[in-house]
Amino acid sequence: xxxxxxxxxxxxxxxxxxxxxxxxxxxxxxxxxxxxxxxxxxxxxxxxxxxxxxxxxxxxxxxxxxxxxxxxxxxxxxxxxxxxxxxxxxxxxxxxxxxxxxxxxxxxxxxxxxxxxxxxxxxxxxxxxxxxxxxxxxxxxxxxxxxxxxxxxxxxxxxxxxxxxxxxxxxxxxxxxxxxxxxxxxxxxxxxxxxxxxxxxxxxxxxxxxxxxxxxxxxxxxxxxxxxxxxxxx
Amino acid sequence: xxxxxxxxxxxxxxxxxxxxxxxxxxxxxxxxxxxxxxxxxxxxxxxxxxxxxxxxxxxxxxxxxxxxxxxxxxxxxxxxxxxxxxxxxxxxxxxxxxxxxxxxxxxxxxxxxxxxxxxxxxxxxxxxxxxxxxxxxxxxxxxxxxxxxxxxxxxxxxxxxxxxxxxxxxxxxxxxxxxxxxxxxxxxxxxxxxxxxxxxxxxxxxxxxxxxxxxxxxxxxxxxxxxxxxxxxx
Numbered sequence: 219x220x221x222x223x224x225x226x227x228x229x230x231x232x233x234x235x236x237x238x239x240x241x242x243x244x245x246x247x248x249x250x251x252x253x254x255x256x257x258x259x260x261x262x263x264x265x266x267x268x269x270x271x272x273x274x275x276x277x278x279x280x281x282x283x284x285x286x287x288x289x290x291x292x293x294x295x296x297x298x299x300x301x302x303x304x305x306x307x308x309x310x311x312x313x314x315x316x317x318x319x320x321x322x323x324x325x326x327x328x329x330x331x332x333x334x335x336x337x338x339x340x341x342x343x344x345x346x347x348x349x350x351x352x353x354x355x356x357x358x359x360x361x362x363x364x365x366x367x368x369x370x371x372x373x374x375x376x377x378x379x380x381x382x383x384x385x386x387x388x389x390x391x392x393x394x395x396x397x398x399x400x401x402x403x404x405x406x407x408x409x410x411x412x413x414x415x416x417x418x419x420x421x422x423x424x425x426x427x428x429x430x431x432x433x434x435x436x437x438x439x440x441x442x443x444x445x446x447x448x449x450x451x452x
Numbered sequence: 453x454x455x456x457x458x459x460x461x462x463x464x465x466x467x468x469x470x471x472x473x474x475x476x477x478x479x480x481x482x483x484x485x486x487x488x489x490x491x492x493x494x495x496x497x498x499x500x501x502x503x504x505x506x507x508x509x510x511x512x513x514x515x516x517x518x519x520x521x522x523x524x525x526x527x528x529x530x531x532x533x534x535x536x537x538x539x540x541x542x543x544x545x546x547x548x549x550x551x552x553x554x555x556x557x558x559x560x561x562x563x564x565x566x567x568x569x570x571x572x573x574x575x576x577x578x579x580x581x582x583x584x585x586x587x588x589x590x591x592x593x594x595x596x597x598x599x600x601x602x603x604x605x606x607x608x609x610x611x612x613x614x615x616x617x618x619x620x621x622x623x624x625x626x627x628x629x630x631x632x633x634x635x636x637x638x639x640x641x642x643x644x645x646x647x648x649x650x651x652x653x654x655x656x657x658x659x660x661x662x663x664x665x666x667x668x669x670x671x672x673x674x675x676x677x678x679x680x681x682x683x684x685x686x
Binding site: 227229230231232260261262263309311312350351352353354355356357358359360363364377379386387388389390394395396397398399401402403412 | 461463465494495496584586587592597611621623628629630636637
């Protein structure tokens with residue numbers, strides 16, 4: 219059965235990396251002794267080794283070993299043999315470029331659909347959607363496609379943030395940006411605030427965490443969804 | 453002689469569209485009776501007609517007529533014959549897509565290099581650089597290329613905004629995003645705060661407005677440039 223854990227952020231303000239979800243991750247990865255980490259998003263250009271080491275430390279507290287995909291000769295085989303998969307945050311354009319370049323899109327889709335648990339944070343959650351067209355990242359590299367893994371039937375906007383009423387900045391708000399997405403696309407978009415995640419079990423998709431999420435659909439008013447909302451219908 | 457006016461924003465907080473630079477625009481477009489407006493960036497999906505009408509109203513106060521490029525049968529000929537060109541803000545990905553689709557990149561480059569005055573705001577300033585890889589916009593459409601017009605020898609980041617020290621949001625700051633750009637690219641990036649613009653005359657490029665701009669170069673510390681700085685060397 220498909221199992222996904224798609225988090226808006228790896229880190230909430232004032233708390234160490236992954237700590238706010240460590241209990242849930244332990245239960246999500248129950249029975250898994252080692253996960254395959256995909257460090258391609260490289261936040262701030264961190265090396266694959268350093269990024270993997272950072273993740274290794276975080277997962278050691280829940281007794282799960284971590285191997286970086288770059289440590290394997292054949293990344294496709296590494297995905298096929300993985301007990302669990304984690305794609306971390308960083309730059310979504312660089313991440314999707316490397317997934318395409320290393321021809322991992324199909325094998326990731328198949329593995330997850332066949333039951334390999336998939337954990338994503340930020341960019342790693344973004345690529346689980348239909349496309350990366352609702353990422354917040356700067357397009358620092360040109361990917362061969364904006365198509366994503368289609369592990370869920372809609373798009374995510376991680377790190378969703380509300381309009382700051384005190385701001386005098388004239389750049390677009392997040393809501394305006396997502397509405398612009400719907401001028402050209404009809405894929406629903408779920409704005410996941412920091413601290414929220416989606417729990418996917420088979421065909422069931424549930425909003426988790428303490429905060430509401432904001433749902434955007436083409437030609438409809440945006441609406442707030444409360445925690446434990448079932449968004450399987452999207 | 454090449455003449456460009458590249459503004460960070462069309463509008464500063466609390467002031468009508470283009471008003472904060474209306475005196476400078478009047479002098480920039482001296483002798484020009486009609487400009488060609490390129491509305492492709494469509495902020496919030498506004499129609500080409502409505503966007504052009506909006507610009508028409510703003511320019512009527514300085515006695516300049518405005519025609520939208522979509523009103524011409526042959527957009528390339530429209531660029532060739534234009535007395536002046538204005539590309540307005542909106543979504544940079546949609547804008548660059550339409551410029552490529554309508555095969556306007558080369559003719560725009562030639563016209564501006566041959567002396568047709570070019571005015572850009574926000575996305576319209578972004579596309580004057582080397583690439584659109586330092587836009588802030590959401591990648592709502594997939595363009596055939598991220599290459600831009602190369603009317604200046606570096607990239608701009610319009611609507612540049614400083615870190616908000618009171619924020620608890622974990623998404624990347626603008627500075628972190630531009631530093632990520634420099635992991636993969638060596639083009640210098642000038643962060644133009646709202647209210648700043650660049651005045652290009654021939655090979656001379658001067659920072660205008662009351663605010664500093666922030667200059668980012670690969671493997672160097674970012675630095676602040678004061679108004680009237682000459683950035684022709686970039």
